Amino acid sequence: MIVRRVLLITALLILSFLIVSGVQLNVEHLEYLRDEFLIGTQAFTGYWIYTDRQPDGSFKLAGAEGEGVTCIDDVARVAIFYLREIERSGMDDFFDSRARESLEFVMKLQDYDGDFFNFVFEDGTINRHGPTSRKGGNWWAARAYWALSLGARIYSEYDASYSEKLAASAHRAFRVLNSFVRNGLLHGYTDMTSVMLLGASEYAQLHPETSVLDFIDASARALAERLVRAPGMLYGLFDEGKEEFNWNGWGSREIESLVAAYEVTGEVTFLETAIEAANTSIPMLLSIGPVYRISRNVLLYEQIAYAVEVHVNGLYRLFNVTGEEIYGIMASFLNSWFLGVNHLRVPMVGPNGEGYDGLERTHRNLNAGAESTISMLLSFQAVQKLPEEIRGYSDERNHLRTPGYVIEAETMDFGLSPARILRDGSVSGGALAEFSDTVLMRKDLLLPGVDYEVHVSLFRCTVEGEIEFSIRYGNDRGIERVQVGPDRIVRIGEITGSGEQARISISARIPSGNVIEIDQLVLIPAVVGVYSEMKDSTILFNRSLEKKSDIQGPGFAVTDGDILLVASEDDRTEAVYLELLGREGFLHAIIDPLLNNKGMALPEERRHANFDNFGGVIGASYPQAEVERLLKDGLLYVNEIPFMISFGEKDNFRLTGQRIELFVEASKICFLGSSEQGDYEEYVELLYEDGTIHTITLGLSDWCGISRFGEKIAASLPFRYDSAGNVERIQCRLYVQCYNIPR
Structure with a gap:
């Protein structure tokens, strides 16, 4: 007799997790990626770039088509990971062997002039001409310089001759990289510069050469000048673009490198800039996740481990220098993304230490390549170094109570306004909304009881000067005149959530003969709240310059209980x-x-x-x-x-x-x-x-x-x-x- 008659099916993923307290390191999958590769006729140890998940749950090693099977970009990260373990735990045969073999791989790909190639093909040939591998003082050269400089400093306590070998290689790398620096920036980019700055800060602790110290000072000042300080969602981000604003979630190590520069030089403005950036940008990232890119619009997906790790390590370094627990808590909360505190509530770490390759809007990419796995380990490693009380905030039972929203304009209700949906493959969602005469966009939203900053992503905009935007949400209404222009994200006002579902309405009058194209509506909470179920407390981060929710901004507060709980979509999902x-x-x-x-x-x-x-x-x-x-x-x-x-x-x-x-x-x-x-x-x-x-x-x-x-x-x-x-x-x-x- 069958008694199990009622069948409920849910598409939500629920996994038992093998990582205790969210911070234990598991290098099993990293070891699976490790292999010997021919470079010329000599074997060196590197790491396969990709692993493709098979139908039975196993993984198949894979290279990058047309690029190679292993590369400095990944192997240098492995060296940094094991060098940091030596620094944290002391010399260990396993850590030592893994660090040395990775550093030897890096030095093998250094050319006679000090520059680096990146990829190696499966037949042992170095990829000398591909755009992601050829010389030119690029990302992989900066990352190699960082690994070599860190290695030189760490090994100075254990093996002086090997330390000097690494330092000599790093010195040659610096000369090449520095030749591509203009006005303090490597190739004009702040994110690439931040990696080189980390290497220079390590090298200077061992060999404080004038040219290196001059670079540290100039590049740190250049980074500080590129910090966005205008109110809105961009506040606290570093402009990584050249002709227009651009910021990549991945690679943005400006906070970490500015703290490192402060540690070397003692220049307080470098530390103050890092603090300002962390106080304002990190809560924004907590609200919408580790976005891939922000430029003239927001590219939310795919979300990757690399875009989490860079901020976790920056926050750890800031905590380590200032002793302020807020930065350790922020780092722990960000790291919780790996444990399932993300929009799909799915873990991004596998049972054998796999770092999954990406999180999309509707699903995970369960492949687990080197970059994702190493980035996950570097992030967990940083959190593991935090005091136990603080790293306890890295937990799968955390709940974001004040989510940000990125809404495609073409999905909204335009009412009777003369709006058109235009197809455009260059914009988010493949389409945008064009308005003439009147802007009107409406949508039902459930916003918790905090203030939200409201933005629009503008593409073509023929209006010169200011436009008055009106924003309604439930009984709340605000009017603000804002400067508009094409190809930018513009803050148009602020509203207060009610904790209940209500309609948000955006309207504006457009001067006759003009048009405005809107790609996205973006709402970012001014106060970000995260509930820790384990500690039964809500942590509030005020990222604004004003006092909000009784918190002077920028600042944070810890309150007992789940004070911002609202009925989420998941809670209201009935069978x-x-x-x-x-x-x-x-x-x-x-x-x-x-x-x-x-x-x-x-x-x-x-x-x-x-x-x-x-x-x-x-x-x-x-x-x-x-x-x-x-x-x-x-x-x-x-x-x-x-x-x-x-x-x-x-x-x-x-x-x-x-x-x-x-x-x-x-x-x-x-x-x-x-x-x-x-x-x-x-x-x-x-x-x-x-x-x-x-x-x-x-x-x-x-x-x-x-x-x-x-x-x-x-x-x-x-x-x-x-x-x-x-x-x-x-x-x-x-x-x-x-x-x-x-x-």
Whole structure:
């Protein structure tokens, strides 16, 4: 007799985690990446660039096509990781061997003039001409210089001759890099300069040469000059662009390098700049996650380990110098991203120390290459050095209570305003909203009870001067005149959240004959709140210059309890009951209540379907007519299993954590679908009415790829429609996955 009759299905991933307290280091996967590589005719130890996750959960080592199989960029990071372990724990044979072999690899790729090549091909040939490998005082040269300089300082206590060997190599590297420095900046970029500055700060502690000290002073001052100090979401970021503002989440080590420069020179302004940047930019990143890039718009995804690690280490260094616990707490909270404190609530670390390659809007990239794994380890290493009370804030039970929002303008309600949606492949979401005469954008949002700064991402803007923007949210209203212009993020005002869902409305009058193109609406909390379930306290970070939430800004406060709790989308997700239809010996779940997307299009509607662009309204789609040709009596048969296909305004549902309730006795469950933007798998929980839980791994391959998880091909179609509605001769597929239900 079967008693487990009620079946609940959830697409949320729940994993048991092997990393105790969130900070133990696990180098098992890093060791898997480690290998011997020929460079010329001699073997050196390096690390494979990529590992591709296989359907059975194992990994396959891989190189970067056209670039190589191992590189300085990764091996230098490994050297830094093990050198820091020696500094923290003392000399150890394992740490020593791993650090030395990595440093030897780095020195092997140094050319006669002191510059570096980056990649090595599988046949042992050095990649001398590729744009990501050739000489030119580039990223990999700066990173090599940092590793060599750190190695020279660390080994000065244990092996003087080896220290001098490393120092000599670092000295040659500095001369090359310094030849590309103008006005204190390496190639004119602040992020690249910050890496070189870290190397110079290490080298100067051992050999305080005048040229190195002069560079440290000039580059630190140049970084300080590029700090954005205007109110808004950009406050506290370093402008890394040349012609227009640009900031990359990855590579931005300005905070860490300014603290290092202060430690060498004693120049207080360097430390003060790092403090100002941390107080204002880090809470913003806590609110929206480790974004990939901010320029004239916000590129939220993909989120990568590298973009977490650089800030965690900067904050640790700031804590270590100032003793201010706020920076240790910030570092711990940021590190929690790896443990699942992210928008999908999924861990970005595997059970064997894998650092997963990326977090997208709807899914994880479960490949685990060298950069991601080493960046994760460097981040955990920094948190592990914090006092126990502070590193306890690095915990999977943290909850962000004041999320920021990046909303594609084309997804908003324009009311009766004369607005048009324009397709543009260069903007976020592939489209933007064009307004003439009047701006009007509306959307329902649930904002907690703190102040939010409101921004718009402007592209084309023919207005010269100021425009008056009006912002309404519930009963709150604000009016502000702001200077506008093209290709920039503009702060247009501030509103106060209510803790309840309400409509936000943005409006403005545009001078006659002018147009404004808006790509995104961006809301950033002025006060960021994170609840620590383990400590039962809420930490509030005021990133503004004003007093808010009784906190003088910039500053922070710790309060007891979960004071900003509101009903989140997850909390309000109720189980959806699906009716069943018996047909040909099978039970079909009627999924109409779940449909939330249109992914198939007829020729006349192909510009309006959107299968593969979750954040926007315009995307590529399946050709509906081609699917219809495969149906028999309205059903799609796959290995004699009939599937009902929905056509209409909505025809599929994207997995976003839905809970599905079925009253059924069955031996097997089958899914018809596919993934977009790659091959992905996640855990699906089957919850029975007696409390039993059974977990299956649902893997669906990319809709324009091949079956990688053992799925059956349900439909193979000769083309798809691209986001502009054009026919693309790319074969696209639907897949079927079936799983036995245990009795």
